[in-house]
Amino acid sequence: MIFLGLMLLSSQLPEPVQDYCTSGDSGQSYALCLAEWYFEQSENRLNDQWAKSFTAVMARKGETSATRLRTEQRRWIKNRDRECDAVIANSPVTQQGRNGLSCMSLKTDERTLYLKNL
Numbered sequence: 001m002i003f004l005g006l007m008l009l010s011s012q013l014p015e016p017v018q019d020y021c022t023s024g025d026s027g028q029s030y031a032l033c034l035a036e037w038y039f040e041q042s043e044n045r046l047n048d049q050w051a052k053s054f055t056a057v058m059a060r061k062g063e064t065s066a067t068r069l070r071t072e073q074r075r076w077i078k079n080r081d082r083e084c085d086a087v088i089a090n091s092p093v094t095q096q097g098r099n100g101l102s103c104m105s106l107k108t109d110e111r112t113l114y115l116k117n118l
Helices: 003-008 015-020 027-061 063-089 093-116
Strands: none
Touching: 015 027, 027 063, 027 093, 063 093
């Protein structure tokens, strides 16, 4: 699924991944570890961009627009979680964790891009 791309690129991943995941694990647990690492990175990028975008909206458009953006962000998080829960529910048991994290990462990266373009 989505995570396949990460696996294909695993030989080209930056050194922090090597510290985070040990390749001595079984392939499946290593794949899950990579998915966890990538989701953590996606969340960090989203949080950084959120702070920048919220501050910019507050400065340019005022408190009402910033409050609206905060409400939209909370709604987006709930929707992302609901959509990725559906992906998990429709995945084989052995792939639920990896597919769920891959879904969360993809949607989080999309949201980061959206916030960046505000």
